[in-house]
Amino acid sequence: MTEHVWSYPSTSGHLAGADLTGYRVEATDGSIGKVDKHSDEVDAAYLVVDTGVWIFGKEVLLPAGTVERVDPAEKKIYVSRTKEQIKDAPEFHREKHLADTQYREEIGIYYGIGGPFSGGHRA
Structure with missing residues (x-):
């Protein structure tokens, strides 16, 4: 896959700037919760x-x-992972997810989209 793990796929229908807070999130095998926070960066x-x-x-x-x-229309987001895959992901660290590139790389590798994290945080 050529699209970056930290970018919305062009086919997702996501509109930049749309407020997704409160949208229900559906895994491939059922609901997993609601969006608490999101970023379009x-x-x-x-x-x-x-x-x-x-x-x-x-x-x-x-x-x-x-x-x-x-x-x-339904205020739902469909993701391409199962509930089990999401449950088994590295633990979420609210204080780390924005600043810690190693943590973001770990998440990116776990979800395995578009290869290793390369982000915009180069030394």
Whole structure:
């Protein structure tokens, strides 16, 4: 896949600047929660999903590259991973996800989209 893990696929229907907060997130095998926070930043786009009781109130970080489709009419986001894959992802660290490139690389490699993290954070 040539698109970057931290970018929305061009086929997702996501419109830059759209507020996705509160949208329900659907894995390939069912609902996983609602968007708590999101970013449209170029090469750094993501969703933070509050899983509610599904994973005991845990939040998960999903790179924008996992988004298959955004449905504004139903306020739903469909992602290309199973509930189990999302549950088994590296633990979300709210304080690390923006500044720690190693953590973002770990997440990007786990979700395996477009190869290793290359982001815009070069030395």
